[in-house]
Amino acid sequence: MIALPAPKPEILARREEIVAALRTIVPGDGVIGEPTRLKPYETDGLAAYRQVPLAVVLPTTTGQVAAVLRYCHETGVRVVPRGAGTSLSGGALPLADAVVVGLMRMNRILEIDLDDRFAVVEAGVTNIGITKAVEGDGFFYAPDPSSQLACMIGGNVMMNSGGAHCLKYGVTANNLLGVKFVTIEGEIIDIGGAHLDAAGYDWLGLITGSEGQLGMVTEVTVRILRGPEGARAMLAAFKGTEIAGAAVDAIIGSGIIPVALEFMDKPCIHACEAFAHAGYPLDAEAMLIIEVEGSVAEQDDLLNRIKAICERFDPISLKVAESAEQSLAIWKGRKGAFGAVGRISPDYLCMDGTIPTSELPFVLKRIGEMSTQYGLGVANVFHAGDGNLHPLIMFDANDPESFRKAEAFGGDILKLCVEVGGCLTGEHGVGVEKRDLMTVQFTARELDQQRAIKTAFDPQWLLNPSKVFPLEGAPVPLAAE
Amino acid sequence: MSDLIAPADEDGLAAAIAAAHAAREPVAIEGNGSKRGLLRPVQAARTVSTRNLSGITLYRPAELVLSARAGTPIPQIEAALAEKGQHLIAEPPDTRAIFGSDRPATLGGIVAANLSGPRRITWGAMRDHVLGIRFVNGTGEVLRSGGRVLKNVTGLDLCKLLAGSYGTLGVMTEITLKVLPAPEATATLLVAVPDAAAGVRALSAGLGSPFGVSGAALVPGEPLLAALRIEDFAPSVTYRIGRLRETLAGFGALTTIEGEASRALWRDVRDATPLAAQPGEAIWRLSVRPSAGPAVVAAAGALGGRALLDWGGGLAWVAAPATAAAHAALVAAAEASCGACTLFRAPEDLRQSVAVLPQEPAPLAAIGRRVKAALDPAGILNPGRMRAGA
Numbered sequence: 001m002i003a004l005p006a007p008k009p010e011i012l013a014r015r016e017e018i019v020a021a022l023r024t025i026v027p028g029d030g031v032i033g034e035p036t037r038l039k040p041y042e043t044d045g046l047a048a049y050r051q052v053p054l055a056v057v058l059p060t061t062t063g064q065v066a067a068v069l070r071y072c073h074e075t076g077v078r079v080v081p082r083g084a085g086t087s088l089s090g091g092a093l094p095l096a097d098a099v100v101v102g103l104m105r106m107n108r109i110l111e112i113d114l115d116d117r118f119a120v121v122e123a124g125v126t127n128i129g130i131t132k133a134v135e136g137d138g139f140f141y142a143p144d145p146s147s148q149l150a151c152m153i154g155g156n157v158m159m160n161s162g163g164a165h166c167l168k169y170g171v172t173a174n175n176l177l178g179v180k181f182v183t184i185e186g187e188i189i190d191i192g193g194a195h196l197d198a199a200g201y202d203w204l205g206l207i208t209g210s211e212g213q214l215g216m217v218t219e220v221t222v223r224i225l226r227g228p229e230g231a232r233a234m235l236a237a238f239k240g241t242e243i244a245g246a247a248v249d250a251i252i253g254s255g256i257i258p259v260a261l262e263f264m265d266k267p268c269i270h271a272c273e274a275f276a277h278a279g280y281p282l283d284a285e286a287m288l289i290i291e292v293e294g295s296v297a298e299q300d301d302l303l304n305r306i307k308a309i310c311e312r313f314d315p316i317s318l319k320v321a322e323s324a325e326q327s328l329a330i331w332k333g334r335k336g337a338f339g340a341v342g343r344i345s346p347d348y349l350c351m352d353g354t355i356p357t358s359e360l361p362f363v364l365k366r367i368g369e370m371s372t373q374y375g376l377g378v379a380n381v382f383h384a385g386d387g388n389l390h391p392l393i394m395f396d397a398n399d400p401e402s403f404r405k406a407e408a409f410g411g412d413i414l415k416l417c418v419e420v421g422g423c424l425t426g427e428h429g430v431g432v433e434k435r436d437l438m439t440v441q442f443t444a445r446e447l448d449q450q451r452a453i454k455t456a457f458d459p460q461w462l463l464n465p466s467k468v469f470p471l472e473g474a475p476v477p478l479a480a481e
Numbered sequence: 482m483s484d485l486i487a488p489a490d491e492d493g494l495a496a497a498i499a500a501a502h503a504a505r506e507p508v509a510i511e512g513n514g515s516k517r518g519l520l521r522p523v524q525a526a527r528t529v530s531t532r533n534l535s536g537i538t539l540y541r542p543a544e545l546v547l548s549a550r551a552g553t554p555i556p557q558i559e560a561a562l563a564e565k566g567q568h569l570i571a572e573p574p575d576t577r578a579i580f581g582s583d584r585p586a587t588l589g590g591i592v593a594a595n596l597s598g599p600r601r602i603t604w605g606a607m608r609d610h611v612l613g614i615r616f617v618n619g620t621g622e623v624l625r626s627g628g629r630v631l632k633n634v635t636g637l638d639l640c641k642l643l644a645g646s647y648g649t650l651g652v653m654t655e656i657t658l659k660v661l662p663a664p665e666a667t668a669t670l671l672v673a674v675p676d677a678a679a680g681v682r683a684l685s686a687g688l689g690s691p692f693g694v695s696g697a698a699l700v701p702g703e704p705l706l707a708a709l710r711i712e713d714f715a716p717s718v719t720y721r722i723g724r725l726r727e728t729l730a731g732f733g734a735l736t737t738i739e740g741e742a743s744r745a746l747w748r749d750v751r752d753a754t755p756l757a758a759q760p761g762e763a764i765w766r767l768s769v770r771p772s773a774g775p776a777v778v779a780a781a782g783a784l785g786g787r788a789l790l791d792w793g794g795g796l797a798w799v800a801a802p803a804t805a806a807a808h809a810a811l812v813a814a815a816e817a818s819c820g821a822c823t824l825f826r827a828p829e830d831l832r833q834s835v836a837v838l839p840q841e842p843a844p845l846a847a848i849g850r851r852v853k854a855a856l857d858p859a860g861i862l863n864p865g866r867m868r869a870g871a
Contacts, residue, residue: 116770195819199838206637209637354632354633356629423633424635453856455855
């Protein structure tokens with residue numbers, strides 16, 4: 001288990017006073033202080049960790065967020081920002097002496113401009129909500145994390161979320177124009193806007209993916225894009241992971257950048273097929289789902305090119321969707337992968353490392369060996385174009401030893417990702433989950449440099465504490481201004 | 482020109498910065514110095530250059546990544562990519578003509594200035610493709626951020642913070658980029674339009690179409706031309722240009738240029754050649770919402786200057802007389818649409834006397850000073866490059 005800091009008794013003792021003060025800022029039912037009603041906020045998508053917070057506040061305006069943060073800053077209260085609570089890395093895990101500031105009530109779409117191709121939305125608008133608001137005009141918001149029905153754009157900004165289609169369209173950071181940023185001192189700052197490149201330091205780039213360490217975001221200006229004429233998928237199954245990896249290299253090497261290029265290993269194929277009956281080949285060691293975009297004729301042209309490439313690698317099966325319905329059928333298993341693994345194992349941990357794609361066969365072999373060694377099953381899904389690997393480690397949460405082993409197994413996989421030239425997290429964030437592995441990827445000085453930048457925004461370290469940075473290694477004192 | 486120190490390797494560069502830090506002596510930071518005329522002049526007795534930190538250190542075409550030392554000239558990187566049928570996604574401008582430099586930009590310089598060309602409208606800015614950096618901070622420590630993989634959210638993203646920081650927060654020594662396959666074919670649809678407002682509407686219609694326009698500029702001349710580029714496999718280029726012609730038929734007379742003629746046009750747009758800036762004129766770069774582009778064109782005209790619109794109208798290059806009044810007028814034009822105005826090139830007295838970058842609100846400026854102090858506590862890196870006294 002990952003250690004969390006002991007709550008400050010002097011803050012716990014002030015609970016009633018803090019709740020009362022928050023109620024003067026956010027009226028009505030926007031402040032939750034009763035322990036029984038705090039329960040729903042005790043965890044996020046990393047459900048193995050739970051902690052009921054001191055209080056929850058649900059502001060409806062940027063002004064309220066600023067006033068809450070100013071109050072917490074002035075009185076030394078820790079703050080945990082929260083969107084929909086879908087973080088898989090424990091990014092929204094509360095602390096006993098922290099106030100959770102939830103943005104789910106800030107869910108208005110403020111402006112849509114199709115001519116200038118942007119939308120301004122509040123942080124609590126769901127990811128899919130943005131696309132829903134513009135799809136009638138043929139537009140969409142590109143990043144599509146698998147939690148997109150629930151996750152909120154404010155959380156996407158804080159975690160720099162990705163998705164299955166970011167090989168072509170990029171991650172959240174590549175699709176933002178501006179944010180309304182609130183500092184822990186309660187200052188409201190507009191960063192960026194409806195234009196592409198703000199001059200000066202790239203604050204937008206630094207804030208994106210900062211996991212709530214630097215401040216909170218209450219409004220977001222996103223780029224919206226006109227969607228393609230259509231999209232279609234194909235499936236290609238191979239006798240070995242190395243062969244599938246070589247096919248991926250050959251596709252990219254031919255100059256084609258598919259809009260999605262997903263890889264599943266044998267355990268994952270089996271789990272998904274049992275769940276979705278998508279017609280996946282059960283004798284394959286590895287399977288690719290490849291999606292292309294354009295008019296029907298363009299889709300045919302690209303799929304034919306890809307098919308010809310795959311044929312050089314002795315495929316077990318090649319299935320090109322003839323229609324949008326067949327495309328959906330091919331995707332059905334992949335999209336249900338997490339649920340499918342959930343059916344064959346009581347619990348699973350979803351890992352999220354990135355590796356150089358050429359290392360895939362070696363990494364899968366090592367993960368297989370570790371699986372035997374730990375005695376825990378694992379299924380791998382992989383965004384093959386960009387090297388983002390999601391091993392799903394199966395365990396039993398009712399057995400503490402099983403959970404301990406699963407965490408150790410996950411840690412070993414992420415260390416392996418770093419060893420082969422990759423990183424600890426491709427899109428889920430460090431959160432609390434990977435915090436103590438940061439020393440595997442960064443030197444002490446590199447972490448100190450990042451800590452010093454955090455201190456420049458949050459001098460008392462009140463924002464989302466005990467996440468991202470290992471607890472040992474005190475905040476770097478700030479040089480005098 | 483101050484004394485030039487050009488260390489042979491990263492350790493030497495780190496030692497030079499550490500010595501400057503210990504002595505509290507400001508240093509100018511540059512690669513080839515090709516953009517010395519950009520923003521404000523730095524007052525420093527010594528210049529530290531990355532120009533001898535040169536060479537591509539890793540190139541994996543199938544993984545879409547390339548790493549090179551910061552002093553590697555951009556043309557060398559472009560040539561290596563072209564050999565494998567790939568290219569720099571953001572299409573950074575070649576500013577040699579603008580600044581009268583005979584040395585090409587380095588990778589470090591282009592990233593430190595976050596300069597992007599026409600493809601930025603669809604495929605992202607230079608900073609969007611920086612996957613990892615090695616850099617020396619203001620105390621002489623060698624640090625890393627990011628890595629060599631396409632997807633990475635581990636820790637604070639210092640790559641983006643340093644991209645566009647003009648050497649004031651750290652000296653990048655090695656940069657890893659995402660690269661992409663160069664298109665098999667390219668063609669450009671030219672629409673003769675009566676004025677900038679009609680031109681931006683045509684560009685907007687093209688960018689709002691499903692045909693993947695990868696360049697959208699207004700090329701000055703008689704007539705004014707709205708240019709829309711398609712880059713793709715050959716059959717797709719033919720198909721998409723055809724569909725774009727249908728989409729834009731109502732906007733004016735249409736012509737199509739292909740292959741090298743199309744590529745030459747976009748090189749010119751990239752480098753602001755059609756702006757035809759005269760030697761004595763100043764040059765500004767304004768980033769605004771696209772529909773505000775025509776207002777910037779009007780503002781430039783009122784100053785006796787000219788504008789070139791790229792990025793669908795959202796990027797305005799302006800050439801006009803190098804006066805403080807012209808600068809103030811263009812800053813106001815940018816602010817009218819909440820955009821940003823950068824004084825890109827000007828005689829030294831002008832760029833020393835005005836704010837060359839937009840002013841930041843006080844709370845953000847205060848954070849900026851603290852971030853600067855966190856990376857460069859003695860304030861020795863490129864003092865005054867971006868803002869007076871900072």
